[in-house]
Structure formats: C-alpha cells, structure tokens
Amino acid sequence: MPRKAGRGPGETRRALLDAAATALRTRGISASLDDIAREAGVSKGGLLYHFPAKDALVRTLAQDILDTFRAEVHAALDPADTAPGRLTRAYVRASLDTSQDEVAVRENIALIAQLISIPEIGAMARADAERWDRELHDDGLPEDVVTLVVAAADGASTAPLWGVGIDVAAARKLERQLLELTRVS
Numbered sequence: 001m002p003r004k005a006g007r008g009p010g011e012t013r014r015a016l017l018d019a020a021a022t023a024l025r026t027r028g029i030s031a032s033l034d035d036i037a038r039e040a041g042v043s044k045g046g047l048l049y050h051f052p053a054k055d056a057l058v059r060t061l062a063q064d065i066l067d068t069f070r071a072e073v074h075a076a077l078d079p080a081d082t083a084p085g086r087l088t089r090a091y092v093r094a095s096l097d098t099s100q101d102e103v104a105v106r107e108n109i110a111l112i113a114q115l116i117s118i119p120e121i122g123a124m125a126r127a128d129a130e131r132w133d134r135e136l137h138d139d140g141l142p143e144d145v146v147t148l149v150v151a152a153a154d155g156a157s158t159a160p161l162w163g164v165g166i167d168v169a170a171a172r173k174l175e176r177q178l179l180e181l182t183r184v185s
Contacts, residue, residue: 013050015040020061025111029118033057055120062121065112066128069094084140085182088149091136092182095153096175098168105160141182149178 007015019039023031033054037047051057076093077086115121136146156174159165166174 009050012040012042012046016042016047016050016057017061017064020057021111024058024061024114025107029058029114058115058118059120059124062115062118062124065108065115066124072097084184085145087139088136088141088146088182089179091132092149092153092175092178095157096171096178098171102160102165105157105165106163109158109160141184145181145184149181152178 016036019041020031020036023035023039027035033044033047036057037044040047047057051060072094073087073090076090076097078089081089116125132150136150137143139146141149152174156166156171
C-alpha cells in the first residue's frame with residue numbers, strides 16, 4: 001500500500017501509533033503488524049521503516065501514553081499558583097478532566113490494560129509511577145494528603161472502565177474537594 005500523499009514522517013509515525021492503539025485495543029496483543037499497517041494506511045515495509053519490530057512499536061506506544069499524561073499534567077499547571085502542592089493540583093485537574101468523552105476514556109483504559117500485560121511495559125509503567133510518586137511527594141504537601149488526593153483522582157479517572165464513570169457535575173465537585181485538601185494553611 002503506498003504512502004498517503006502529503007503525509008510526512010512525523011505524521012506517519014503518529015498514524016502508526018494511533019493504528020497500533022486501535023488494533024491492540026480491538027484485537028489484543030496478538031494484533032499483527034499487517035493489521036496495524038493496514039489500519040494506518042501504510043505498507044508493512046513502511047511500518048517497519050519507522051518501527052523495526054512490533055516490540056519497538058508497542059514500547060513507543062506505551063511511552064507515548066505515559067508522556068501524553070505527563071504533558072497534560074504540566075499543561076494543567078496554574079502559572080499563578082506558587083504554593084506547595086502546585087503539581088498535585090495539576091495532577092488532579094488532568095486526572096479529572098471531563099473534556100474527553102467517556103467512550104474515549106474507556107478505550108484508553110482498555111488499551112492500557114492490554115499493554116500492561118507485557119512485562120517490559122509493566123516495568124515502564126512502574127518506573128513512571130515511581131517518578132510520579134517522587135515528584136508528587138516532593139511537592140511540599142504532607143505525605144498523607146498526597147496519597148489520599150492522588151488515590152482519589154486515580155480512582156475516579158479509571159471508574160469509566162467499569163461503566164460507572166462519574167458525571168461532569170460530580171467530577172467537578174470531587175475536583176474542588178481534592179484541590180481544597182491540597183491547600184495547606
């Protein structure tokens with residue numbers, strides 16, 4: 001299959017990552033490179049040009065998911081907020097962002113569930129979680145506050161996987177409550 005006209009290498013890589021996400025979410029880890037290439041509209045050779053093996057593609061996809069969340073948290077930082085807990089508040093805002101529809105959230109969680117079954121990806125996720133743990137606990141808040149607030153935000157953000165996501169009003173209320181817990185007197 002020829003390369004899509006007008007699509008540059010960066011756009012092709014993005015298309016391949018998006019196609020891999022779709023294929024892995026719907027077909028599981030057994031999705032083939034042929035499936036992914038077809039989904040992206042490129043030849044298998046085109047896929048292999050960008051990712052020399054399925055492992056490299058899957059690893060890059062997992063890192064992309066981790067990096068995207070980190071970027072969302074940093075985008076949620078309030079430039080006017082210089083008080084202790086600034087990063088934790090951004091983490092809460094990013095975790096409880098209701099701008100994504102519930103189907104997209106469920107699909108992302110389902111993809112992560114597929115990826116986490118791969119030992120190497122599990123190790124990447126644990127290393128990322130340890131990094132978050134260090135950064136959030138160094139954010140100037142009491143440890144028990146960080147633990148409570150982050151656990152609540154993480155739990156609420158993954159609830160849609162079980163079909164019980166909280167509605168926008170409840171998410172906003174929870175966000176306000178968690179943010180209030182981070183404001184140290």
